[in-house]
Amino acid sequence: MVRVLAIDDEALVREALRLTLSTIPDFSVSVSAPADALATASEAGSDIALLDVAMPGHDWLDLLASLRALTPRPAVAILTSFEVPGQMDLALRAGATGFLLKDMHPEFLAHSLRTVAAGGMVYVPPASASTIARVLTRSLPERHAPALPCAITQRERDVLTLLALGLQNADIARQLDIGTTTVKTHIGVLKRKLSVPNRVVLARLAQQAGLV
Structure with missing residues (x-):
């Protein structure tokens, strides 16, 4: 069972993610607003947190660092509508092991989340090995x-x-x-x-x- 926590500041997006991910076998899905994310992640024992970056009034980097400081520590994948230059580098340096786009097919999203939860890395669009090594x-x-x-x-x-x-x-x-x-x-x-x-x-x- 992969325990996924989807974090977004918009209730409509949270519900859409819940509905999409709940159809995937072996997924246990929780959703949260940014303010409640740490408490929800701890309570649910999340394996992976799916974190939006476009959340006015909330610093996604601070939240990412706080999620990575939890025990047990969830993996973190960034979910965004489009890549902003430099954003992938920031996510890598902060410890995110996934960088995913919202227009991904649900099956590929599920595969990506399983990979990240298992300790792998998935970056869409693909990051070169030299970029990953340079940033890290x-x-x-x-x-x-x-x-x-x-x-x-x-x-x-x-x-x-x-x-x-x-x-x-x-x-x-x-x-x-x-x-x-x-x-x-x-x-x-x-x-x-x-x-x-x-x-x-x-x-x-x-x-x-x-x-x-």
Whole structure:
């Protein structure tokens, strides 16, 4: 059962989200206005909070941080009508692992929420691996990590970065707007180039090289 909390300042939108998400098997849906979101999330034990960003009078970044400070801590996905430049970066840095658009098909929305609740990342439109890595490490001190033992292409680097961030093949494919077969091919090439037996060692190598 995925426990979803939809947070919006408009009652009509909240009810629409409740009706849409309640039709999805395995979803338990709660809705809340921003002022009641923390109490509702705690009471419901929400696995994921679906947070609107266009809420006059409410700071969505503050609310996102407060949600992430709860115990147990819900995953947070941003839900917006359109992407404002820089908004995705802010969401990433604040700890959101989903950035979704309101015009998504309900089935894709459900799949995205399941992915985020399970610890994955979904960004629509897709964020490149280099963007995700850059944003997540922007506030960190410069690291002098060893380079990878051989040259890899930019696409291979993107795949390796997302793999090291914990994304599965389908999520990597979605973020990079490529097929899952292509992702598998890149991972196979990376294993051969870097002489490693599996994706666990690939991820460790990427971390040692400072990609994440």
